[in-house]
Amino acid sequence: xxxxxxxxxxxxxxxxxxxxxxxxxxxxxxxxxxxxxxxxxxxxxxxxxxxxxxxxxxxxxxxxxxxxxxxxxxxxxxxxxx
Numbered sequence: 001x002x003x004x005x006x007x008x009x010x011x012x013x014x015x016x017x018x019x020x021x022x023x024x025x026x027x028x029x030x031x032x033x034x035x036x037x038x039x040x041x042x043x044x045x046x047x048x049x050x051x052x053x054x055x056x057x058x059x060x061x062x063x064x065x066x067x068x069x070x071x072x073x074x075x076x077x078x079x080x081x082x
Contacts, residue, residue: 001030015040
């Protein structure tokens with residue numbers, strides 16, 4: 001795949017509309033997200049703010065059941081039986 005004038009125009013249009021690099025790559029086809037980012041950078045397109053907001057806490061993962069506790073109890077029970 002090469003960057004034709006038509007594909008560059010499509011990239012610029014989608015970039016200005018706010019599509020993500022992944023969305024642009026998918027729409028253009030034959031290019032990766034990183035290729036889109038690199039081309040946008042080389043074209044001097046305006047950078048956009050990160051979707052991750054500063055100071056925003058990441059969602060905490062759901063608590064996992066403590067799998068290690070069950071075998072430990074079993075070992076304790078076996079030890080008590082001896």
